[in-house]
Amino acid sequence: MILENYSLKQCNTFGMDVNAKHFAVFKSKRELGDLIRVAKDSHWEILILGGGSNVLFTQDFNGIVLQNKLQGxxxxxxxxxxxxxxxxxxxxxxxxxxxxxxxxxxxxxxxxxxxxxxxxxxxxxxxxxxxxxxxxxxxxxxxxxxxxxxxxxxxxxxxxxxxxxxxxxxxxxxxxxxxxxxxxxxxxxxxxxxxxxxxxxxxxxxxxxxxxxxxxxxxxxxxxxxxxxxLPDPKDLGNAGSFFKNPVIEQVLFDKIKEQFPLIPSYPATENFVKVPAGWLIEQCGWKGKRVGNTGSHARQALVLVNYGNAKGSEVWQCAKDIQQSVLEKFGISISPEVNVY
Ligand SMILES: Cc1cc2nc3c(=O)[nH]c(=O)nc-3n(C[C@H](O)[C@H](O)[C@H](O)COP(=O)(O)OP(=O)(O)OC[C@H]3O[C@@H](n4cnc5c(N)ncnc54)[C@H](O)[C@@H]3O)c2cc1C
CATH class of the missing domain: 3.30.465.10 (Uridine Diphospho-n-acetylenolpyruvylglucosamine Reductase; domain 3)
Known part of the structure; x- marks a missing residue:
């Protein structure tokens, strides 16, 4: 059954209240095949959703959201x-x-x-x-x-x-x-x-x-x-886990940054590259526990952005971009989202 203008609030752990123009659940590969055919015939964009724990919806979705319920x-x-x-x-x-x-x-x-x-x-x-x-x-x-x-x-x-x-x-x-x-x-x-x-x-x-x-x-x-x-439980406080990935940067760049910030932590990555904890970078920029309107960085985990109540996806996304900018300005490191933004 295809539902129209369906609220996705219960389908994403950030708790973003956006609508899918069309929405359906599939429990078998046959149902999935049928839904894909309908979507293609109708020229609807398709978005596959599992538990919605790694997505940030910043706007209504104009196509069809297909929620995966294949079991076994x-x-x-x-x-x-x-x-x-x-x-x-x-x-x-x-x-x-x-x-x-x-x-x-x-x-x-x-x-x-x-x-x-x-x-x-x-x-x-x-x-x-x-x-x-x-x-x-x-x-x-x-x-x-x-x-x-x-x-x-x-x-x-x-x-x-x-x-x-x-x-x-x-x-x-x-x-x-x-x-x-x-x-x-x-x-x-x-x-x-x-x-x-x-x-x-x-x-x-x-x-x-x-x-x-x-x-x-x-x-x-x-x-x-x-x-x-x-980690904050999404049932109590909307979030999608770590919002950013830990950046992997060249050893040469890292050594240069370390001259100015001797306490910067790192882990070995591939040859000539190191991984820097994004949470540390964000904390150094003063974002840990900082609230901006209905969103912000969590007090225990700087890497986790939260929805304090009625945050809009665009608000969370703006906060994420401000955090990225702060980290870039202070350390010259570009951090990218781990979460899938729609
Ligand atoms: C509190 C918390 C803690 C977390 N901790 C971790 C952690 O420790 N490590 C970690 O790696 N992640 C972590 N995550 C992120 C998240 O749990 C994982 O990325 C998880 O695999 C997402 O699964 P999902 O079913 O919710 O995906 P969704 O959020 O539904 O989808 C994520 C993306 O995958 C696509 N997708 C989903 N299912 C399919 C499919 N069947 N076929 C094709 N594309 C698909 C979607 O279109 C979307 O782009 C955490 C999240 C939260 C909220």
């Missing part, structure tokens, strides 16, 4: 100590993580509590606490909007990078991802698994939990506790 998780292959699990794109990401933990499949426990759907996970190669989805990615299935054809993308086709993939660049809005298959370690048949606990406060949190033995559940619980203490 299945083990498609087991071999030696590996298991291949295929999840439909509309599955909730965190529920998928919990499924893997319950079944003793390792690899995505550090990605616990990331909001949104499985289908969007390769889109920006979601990552947290030292793990990215590309680390366990096997393949995905997607339908090309122009032709209606199904295509399989292997990892090498996806051009994964830090919060990037081909789907956020040249193939943006051209394919609908319908399922994702991950290759996980099957801890039912092997004990050899390297838990990643050195990132962030995981070890401190594990000690606090008095987790005597490392387990998928213990690591997941530690990550959940840290995230809950650091």
């Amino acid at each position: 998780i299945e083990v498609v292959k087991k071999e030696n100590e590996w298991v291949w699990v295929k999840a439909a794109a509309g599955e909730n990401w965190h529920q998928f993580v919990l499924y893997s933990i319950e079944n003793n499949f390792a690899g995505i426990e550090n990605l616990s509590l990331i909001p949104g759907c499985v289908g969007a996970s390769p889109m920006q190669n979601i990552g947290a606490y030292g793990v990215e989805v590309k680390d366990v990615f096997e393949e995905l299935e997607a339908i090309e909007i122009a032709t209606g054809e199904t295509k399989i993308f292997k990892g090498s086709d996806c051009n994964f990078g830090y919060r990037e993939s081909v789907f956020k660049q040249e193939l943006k809005n051209k394919f609908v991802i319908t399922s994702v298959t991950l290759k996980l370690k099957n801890l039912n048949v092997t004990e050899h698994y390297h838990f990643k606990t050195t990132y962030g406060d995981i070890q401190t949190q594990l000690a606090e939990q008095q987790a005597n033995e490392l387990s998928l559940r213990a690591v997941s619980n530690a990550v959940i506790a840290i995230r809950q203490s650091k």
